[in-house]
Amino acid sequence: MFNKKHDVDCVYCKFGYVLTNGEDCICDKYGIIERKSKCSKFVYEPLKRIPSPPATIEKYSENDFKIS
Template structure:
């Protein structure tokens, strides 16, 4: 059975989303188990995508309605 990918079919490999990477204090660099300290946008052959490391986009603001919008 086909299951669609959570964030699309084309995911660019970045250490930010890798299962082996962990954000360093200050979030300037990534601590990788395989390669050591690397840039967040670095990728290597050992890249394993972890969808739980993605931050969801913020929701758009809800529109504000007035009582006039609901009157006939």
């Protein structure tokens, strides 16, 4: 989120909306375009990014914490 270099992808653009086929987008500025097109109007919208799932916590036993 704080990284200044973002993937230029219409999925994360303020003006882009992905179509159901997943390969094309509707852009408020250019109309229907390819999803991975390089656009000069790209504005990163962090709320459109889907966060990765949380890491799984392993099960520990009481013996793992004993000092021998």
